[in-house]
Each structure stands twice: as structure tokens, then as C-alpha cells.
Amino acid sequence: MNTNPKHYYVTTPIYYVNDIPHIGHAYTTLACDVLARFQRLDGYDVKFLTGTDEHGQKVEKSAQAKGVDPQAFTDEVSQRFRDLLGTMNFSNDDFIRTTEERHKTSVQELWKRLMDKGEIYLDKYAGWYSVRDEAFYDEKELKKDEEGNKIAPTGAPVEWVEEASYFFKLSEWGDRLLKFYDENPDFILPKTRRNEVTSFVEGGLLDLSVSRTTFKWGVPVPGDDDHIMYVWLDALTNYITAVGFPDETHGEFQTYWPADLHMVGKDILRFHAVYWPAFLMAAGIEPPKRVFAHGWWTNEGQKISKSLGNVIDPIDLVEKYGLDAVRYFLMREVPFGNDGDFSHGAMVARMNGELANDLGNLAQRVLSMVGKNCNAAVPQHGEFSDDDKDMLNQAYAIIDNTREHMDVQAFNLALEDIWVVIRACNGYVDRQAPWKLKKEDPARMETVLYVLAECIRHIALVLQPFMPQAMEAMLNLLAVSPEHRSFDFLGEGHALIPGTSLPKPEGVFPRYVEPEA
Numbered sequence: 001m002n003t004n005p006k007h008y009y010v011t012t013p014i015y016y017v018n019d020i021p022h023i024g025h026a027y028t029t030l031a032c033d034v035l036a037r038f039q040r041l042d043g044y045d046v047k048f049l050t051g052t053d054e055h056g057q058k059v060e061k062s063a064q065a066k067g068v069d070p071q072a073f074t075d076e077v078s079q080r081f082r083d084l085l086g087t088m089n090f091s092n093d094d095f096i097r098t099t100e101e102r103h104k105t106s107v108q109e110l111w112k113r114l115m116d117k118g119e120i121y122l123d124k125y126a127g128w129y130s131v132r133d134e135a136f137y138d139e140k141e142l143k144k145d146e147e148g149n150k151i152a153p154t155g156a157p158v159e160w161v162e163e164a165s166y167f168f169k170l171s172e173w174g175d176r177l178l179k180f181y182d183e184n185p186d187f188i189l190p191k192t193r194r195n196e197v198t199s200f201v202e203g204g205l206l207d208l209s210v211s212r213t214t215f216k217w218g219v220p221v222p223g224d225d226d227h228i229m230y231v232w233l234d235a236l237t238n239y240i241t242a243v244g245f246p247d248e249t250h251g252e253f254q255t256y257w258p259a260d261l262h263m264v265g266k267d268i269l270r271f272h273a274v275y276w277p278a279f280l281m282a283a284g285i286e287p288p289k290r291v292f293a294h295g296w297w298t299n300e301g302q303k304i305s306k307s308l309g310n311v312i313d314p315i316d317l318v319e320k321y322g323l324d325a326v327r328y329f330l331m332r333e334v335p336f337g338n339d340g341d342f343s344h345g346a347m348v349a350r351m352n353g354e355l356a357n358d359l360g361n362l363a364q365r366v367l368s369m370v371g372k373n374c375n376a377a378v379p380q381h382g383e384f385s386d387d388d389k390d391m392l393n394q395a396y397a398i399i400d401n402t403r404e405h406m407d408v409q410a411f412n413l414a415l416e417d418i419w420v421v422i423r424a425c426n427g428y429v430d431r432q433a434p435w436k437l438k439k440e441d442p443a444r445m446e447t448v449l450y451v452l453a454e455c456i457r458h459i460a461l462v463l464q465p466f467m468p469q470a471m472e473a474m475l476n477l478l479a480v481s482p483e484h485r486s487f488d489f490l491g492e493g494h495a496l497i498p499g500t501s502l503p504k505p506e507g508v509f510p511r512y513v514e515p516e517a
């Protein structure tokens with residue numbers, strides 16, 4: 001029995017195994033990892049879920065193209081996604097695969113509930129389908145490509161499909177969805193995306209085809225083996241499977257459902273903000289609390305695609321720049337929710353300007369002065385001046401600002417505010433000039449260095465979710481014990497104890513130097 005009253009359940013999309021993981025997948029999971037780590041440090045009992053979406057026509061086609069059986073194919077690619085977790089230091093608590101037995105049981109049970117409630121009926125589908133998007137499109141949504149072929153609004157090819165199909169009565173859920181959005185103004189973030197979804201629903205919803213008969217790679221419809229379930233009904237259900245559904249008395253279901261946050265890219269918002277809450281409400285299950293749709297990364301201004309050969313492999317990035325610099329860049333570069341562009345120049349500018357200069361130098365110069373002039377121990381401080389108090393108060397306030405930003409997934413703003421304090425510390429060092437005080441007033445020098453060390457402790461504690469390894473190193477340099485690294489230890493009540501001996505200072509953020517050609 002879980003007795004912690006504060007819970008947090010955060011999920012990533014489950015990724016298709018038709019493709020190997022790239023920066024876009026790493027980005028979404030990173031955002032969830034940062035939130036999960038933040039909430040754990042802030043005293044929450046967290047469940048952080050990710051996984052792979054292994055059924056559907058797209059995956060079946062990819063397996064066929066490789067000449068392998070879909071299960072063998074999905075086993076291999078799903079492993080690549082699990083390998084990425086280690087590469088990126090992701091702290092997920094579970095990894096779900098839709099080919100697992102626990103999931104088949106769950107999705108078949110959801111189907112039966114929808115059937116029993118009269119929410120699903122058998123008919124025939126005649127319309128447009130995009131395998132790439134695994135989505136049905138209404139004629140009026142389609143566009144034309146340069147050759148005059150019909151294409152989906154996403155640019156994906158579409159094909160005409162006619163087959164027997166079960167339908168979910170989505171058309172009956174429009175008003176209830178609109179009421180739900182109205183009553184839960186933060187269900188869809190950012191706000192701009194919310195308007196997009198609301199207009200789509202206001203435009204009228206059609207019943208949704210939820211089964212296919214023309215291929216086999218999926219979960220069979222209970223009682224009708226000719227049909228397999230539509231891959232999105234199958235995939236979305238993963239979020240409840242992972243907390244024990246269909247057992248709603250299961251401890252995890254009780255503790256974590258409804259999920260606090262489904263993090264997704266803007267491409268799949270409709271599935272999460274329209275279809276998913278409708279399926280759940282129709283089955284008598286509470287919808288999640290929030291769906292956040294983030295933006296899209298391009299590479300040096302170009303769309304990232306396999307055919308353009310410009311897919312960014314997160315493993316290459318980490319090898320080149322170091323893991324925490326990459327984590328920092330991705331969370332800092334773009335206002336979270338907007339589209340962003342990856343460029344080598346922008347990466348190096350942030351790495352050298354913000355990590356090496358602003359933060360790395362601050363820590364290095366303070367800790368090396370402490371090492372040389374304070375017997376390699378936390379300095380002894382005297383009375384604090386107004387300037388000292390002001391500096392310390394800025395450090396104590398970091399957590400409140402950060403929490404506010406993290407509550408609405410504004411990672412970039414959280415980092416910006418933390419950097420305001422880092423820059424304030426650099427201003428304070430220059431103003432107080434401890435290197436001058438060394439001769440003139442060594443006691444005052446110790447007080448100044450103490451204030452700085454205490455500020456660095458706060459900065460490092462709050463930055464842990466973003467850069468876990470680098471901040472671990474920085475907190476080690478301040479001899480902060482591993483048990484004293486949660487946010488409970490922020491504030492003056494847990495301040496560094498003068499006289500505690502410190503290890504030999506080492507640089508935490510190397511500058512990026514272009515390798516010789």
C-alpha cells in the first residue's frame with residue numbers, strides 16, 4: 001500500500017518500431033524524464049512510463065520489407081528504444097510493449113466494455129486511410145500534392161479503403177468532449193493547441209473505424225477473429241494497462257490513474273485529446289488530467305526525415321557533446337511547445353556560453369579559491385551583509401519559480417530563471433572580489449565564498465533533473481551527502497556546515513573545442 005499522498009504519473013507516447021529512435025523520440029522522453037526526476041526530488045511518488053507501439057499496418061509493412069516475421073522485427077527495434085534509455089540516462093519506471101500479454105488482456109477488456117455499453121457497432125468502412133499516420137481522414141481534410149494525388153494534411157500518402165469494420169460512436173461524444181475541455185482548461189497545453197482541438201471537435205465528429213480486416217498484425221477483436229483492433233485504440237490503452245487495467249482495484253490503478261500528464265508531439269494531439277478521452281468516458285473510466293503537445297524539431301532548418309538522410313541520432317550527439325550538455329540544450333533552446341531547430345552552432349553556443357562560462361566557471365573559480373584559501377573546507381562565515389543576504393535570498397527563491405514553470409512544462413523558463421541567479425552570482429563575485437579580500441580581509445573573503453558555495457548548492461540541487469550526472473559531480477564537490485539532495489534540503493535550515501572538508505575541485509563543464517579537421 002502506497003502511503004505517500006503525492007503521486008505523479010507521466011507518460012511518453014509509445015513509439016512505433018518501424019523506425020529506429022532519433023532525436024525527436026529522445027526529446028519527448030527527456031521532457032518526461034526531467035519532470036519525473038523533478039517530482040521525485042519534490043517528494044512525489046512517481047510513475048514514469050514509456051514503451052513501444054508494435055502493432056499495425058505500418059509495422060507489418062516494415063517487417064515485410066525486411067523479410068522478417070513482425071514479432072522478430074519488433075523485438076529487435078524495441079530493444080533499440082530500450083538501449084536509448086541508458087544512453088540518455090532516462091529514469092522510467094516501466095517500459096510497455098503492446099505485444100505483451102498484459103496489454104492484450106487490457107485492450108480486449110476495454111473493447112468488451114465499449115461493446116457492452118453499445119458504443120461499438122459493426123458496419124463497413126469506405127474512405128481514406130494513411131498507413132504512415134495510421135489514421136483515417138475525411139475527404140474534406142485532404143490536400144493535393146504536386147502531381148495532384150490526394151494526401152493527408154500531414155503530407156502522408158492516403159489510400160482508398162473499403163472493408164467491414166467496427167465503429168466507435170465518436171459522433172455522439174462531441175458535446176461531452178467540449179464540456180470536458182471547458183471544465184478542465186488545462187487539459188490541453190499549450191493553450192494555442194487547445195483552440196485547434198476545440199475547433200476540430202466543434203466542426204463535428206464522425207464515427208471512428210476501430211477495426212481492420214485486411215492485415216493480421218494486431219490484437220484480435222474479442223469474439224470476431226476476422227478483425228484486429230485499430231492500432232490507435234490498441235496503443236492508447238497502454239496508459240491504463242501499465243497501471244494494472246482491467247483490474248481497477250489494482251494498487252497502481254488506484255494510485256496513479258487518472259494520469260497527470262501524457263506528453264506527446266503535436267502530430268498526435270488529436271488521438272490523445274479527442275479519441276482517448278472519448279474512449280475512456282464511453283467505457284466509464286476517468287480521462288487523464290493533461291495532454292501536453294510539444295513542437296517539432298528540424299535539423300539545420302530542414303525537416304528531419306529518413307529520405308533526406310538527416311536524421312539526428314541521439315547516440316552520436318551524446319558522443320560528440322556529452323550527455324548533460326545535450327539534455328540541457330534540448331530543454332533550453334526552444335520555448336517548450338514551439339518548434340525548434342537543431343544546429344551545431346546553437347548547441348556549441350549554449351554549451352560554451354551557459355554551461356562552461358556562466359555555470360562551470362562560477363563553480364570552478366569559487367571552489368578553487370575555497371580549496372586554496374579555506375583549508376579545502378566549507379568556509380567559516382561571519383555576519384552577512386545586505387548584499388550577501390540578497391544573494392542568498394535569490395538562491396532560496398529558485399525552487400518556487402522553478403516549480404511554477406515545471407507545473408506548466410515551461411522547461412526553458414525554469415532554466416532561464418535559474419540562469420538569472422547564476423549570472424547574479426557571477427555579478428556578486430565580481431563585486432565582492434574575494435581575491436582582493438584575501439589580503440585585505442580574509443574573514444570577509446570566507447563569508448563571501450560561503451555565500452557563493454551555498455548558492456551553488458541551491459543551483460545544483462534544482463538543476464539535478466536536467467543534468468543528473470553533472471549535478472551529482474557538483475554536489476560531490478560541495479560534499480553534499482546523497483541523502484541530502486532532495487528539495488527538502490533547500491533553504492537555510494540545511495545550509496552547508498562550515499569546516500566540512502571538500503574534495504579537490506575539478507571542472508564539471510568542459511568547453512567544446514572543434515576537433516582538428
Ligand code: ME8
Nearest residue numbers: 013014015016024025028053235236264265296297
Ligand atoms: O506516433 N520533433 O509513434 P511515433 C519532435 N506510435 N518530436 C518528435 C519528432 C520531431 N522531429 N519526431 C518524432 C506514434 N517525435 C504512435 C504513438 S501513443 C499511444 C502512440 C516524437 O514513433 C513526438 O513525441 O511516430 C511524436 O509525437 C512521437 O515522437 C511520434 O512517435
